[in-house]
Amino acid sequence: MDFEEIFAKLYPSLFRYLNRLTGDPDVAADISQEAFVRLLQRPLPEADARRWLFTVATNLVRDWARAGERQRRLLRDSYRGPTRPDRPDESAERSLRIAAVRAALAQISPRDREILLMREEGFRYAEIAEVVGVAPGSVGTLLARALRRFAAVFGEQAAGKSPTGTDENLNEE
Amino acid sequence: MMGHPAEQTLLAYLDRELPVDERSTVREHVQVCAACSGMLDELAAATRSLADAISALDVPAPALLASELEGDLVARALQELDAPVPAATTITPLRRRASRRPLLAAALIIIFVAGAGAAIPGSPLREWLARSVELVTGGPSEEPTDTAAPSSGQGSGSPAAVSVQPRDGLVRIIITQPAPETMIRVRLLDGGTASVWSVEGRYRTAPGEIEVLEAGPGEVVVLLPRTVPSAEVELDGHLVATKEGSDFRLLIPAADSSDAEVSFQAGG
Numbered sequence: 001m002d003f004e005e006i007f008a009k010l011y012p013s014l015f016r017y018l019n020r021l022t023g024d025p026d027v028a029a030d031i032s033q034e035a036f037v038r039l040l041q042r043p044l045p046e047a048d049a050r051r052w053l054f055t056v057a058t059n060l061v062r063d064w065a066r067a068g069e070r071q072r073r074l075l076r077d078s079y080r081g082p083t084r085p086d087r088p089d090e091s092a093e094r095s096l097r098i099a100a101v102r103a104a105l106a107q108i109s110p111r112d113r114e115i116l117l118m119r120e121e122g123f124r125y126a127e128i129a130e131v132v133g134v135a136p137g138s139v140g141t142l143l144a145r146a147l148r149r150f151a152a153v154f155g156e157q158a159a160g161k162s163p164t165g166t167d168e169n170l171n172e173e
Numbered sequence: 174m175m176g177h178p179a180e181q182t183l184l185a186y187l188d189r190e191l192p193v194d195e196r197s198t199v200r201e202h203v204q205v206c207a208a209c210s211g212m213l214d215e216l217a218a219a220t221r222s223l224a225d226a227i228s229a230l231d232v233p234a235p236a237l238l239a240s241e242l243e244g245d246l247v248a249r250a251l252q253e254l255d256a257p258v259p260a261a262t263t264i265t266p267l268r269r270r271a272s273r274r275p276l277l278a279a280a281l282i283i284i285f286v287a288g289a290g291a292a293i294p295g296s297p298l299r300e301w302l303a304r305s306v307e308l309v310t311g312g313p314s315e316e317p318t319d320t321a322a323p324s325s326g327q328g329s330g331s332p333a334a335v336s337v338q339p340r341d342g343l344v345r346i347i348i349t350q351p352a353p354e355t356m357i358r359v360r361l362l363d364g365g366t367a368s369v370w371s372v373e374g375r376y377r378t379a380p381g382e383i384e385v386l387e388a389g390p391g392e393v394v395v396l397l398p399r400t401v402p403s404a405e406v407e408l409d410g411h412l413v414a415t416k417e418g419s420d421f422r423l424l425i426p427a428a429d430s431s432d433a434e435v436s437f438q439a440g441g
Contacts, residue, residue: 011234012234015234015235019231020227020231025232029235032234094229097226097229098230100226101226101229101230102230105227116223119188120223120227124190125185140182140184140185140190141181143181143184144181144184144216147216147219148219150223151219151222151223154222154226
């Protein structure tokens with residue numbers, strides 16, 4: 001499989017993962033591009049390319065988050081309440097839901113976000129362990145806990161409660 | 174009968190991560206244990222809820238990203254002109270979809286050449302390039318000669334293929350079946366990345382190897398780092414340029430040359 005095929009196959013998934021992880025489509029596009037440019041300089045078989053791409057991209061997100069306040073500000077400001085839709089073309093209900101999801105993701109730890117979102121992209125536990133940098137045997141435990149945490153905070157957000165603890169959880173663990 | 178499985182075990186069961194025997198054991202237990210069955214249902218519901226929730230964040234991926242990769246790489250190649258020479262040499266394809274954007278492709282090449290020239294005035298690289306080109310062409314100011322390269326055995330209009338194969342420090346650039354209109358430019362860089370940039374065609378990559386297929390008429394740009402210990406450029410099986418250490422030799426007359434590059438036509 002050549003690079004173009006790998007790009008066509010993996011780019012949507014990588015972008016989706018990064019957009020969900022950062023909450024910023026522009027950042028997701030930039031990091032996707034950076035990861036694929038690096039892959040272009042290091043040709044890999046498809047099976048390795050996917051895991052390698054997500055590893056590079058996840059590390060780039062960590063660098064980006066570590067670099068400044070931007071992510072914190074972005075995620076915090078994304079929760080604007082039911083009377084302030086994010087975009088004019090979105091219904092208030094949809095806008096509220098998006099804000100609640102972002103706020104809930106912002107309240108769980110970066111590692112929890114990474115593993116939950118990688119699971120959503122269909123990664124196996126062993127792959128998640130390699131990308132995130134945890135012991136393979138701990139992934140199930142971490143996932144179960146992250147799932148429970150997300151469900152709890154999302155439930156609160158969906159019920160209309162204000163987000164709490166947003167800032168501190170955006171830092172690297 | 175087994176004890177109650179842990180929550181992570183139930184999740185691993187749900188995710189089909191358990192070995193076959195353990196999976197069977199958990200399945201049998203869940204069938205008879207209301208508590209574990211309920212927990213499994215909760216995990217499944219939480220999984221669905223998560224998937225549904227985060228899908229609300231999804232937006233279409235930018236469509237132009239693939240083409241932007243090429244420009245990004247070109248920009249990096251330019252930056253490498255003034256960068257310190259890295260210890261290791263890698264091989265990189267510079268790819269583009271220029272077949273659908275021929276004018277943009279030409280513009281990018283022009284920008285690239287101009288940028289490279291501007292980046293190295295007075296540098297040791299410039300002197301080295303000028304001296305090397307002078308050796309084989311009679312001097313940078315020499316008038317362009319007529320058709321330079323061996324003719325293609327496949328006739329006019331046949332697709333060209335370019336491959337780069339690093340082998341024991343050797344970079345071998347092979348251009349086969351080039352269209353006569355194909356202009357091949359070899360640029361010598363002070364960076365650590367050997368690259369091939371073809372206006373058209375598709376690349377096939379493997380570890381340490383790049384192959385460009387179906388490169389039609391247009392330009393093929395070869396970026397050759399000075400750090401490559403040994404390099405050869407072949408055109409239809411004919412050796413047209415070699416590099417051994419700091420000695421770069423063009424074995425056929427160049428169609429054009431400058432301080433920064435030599436170029437020749439594929440056939441004609």
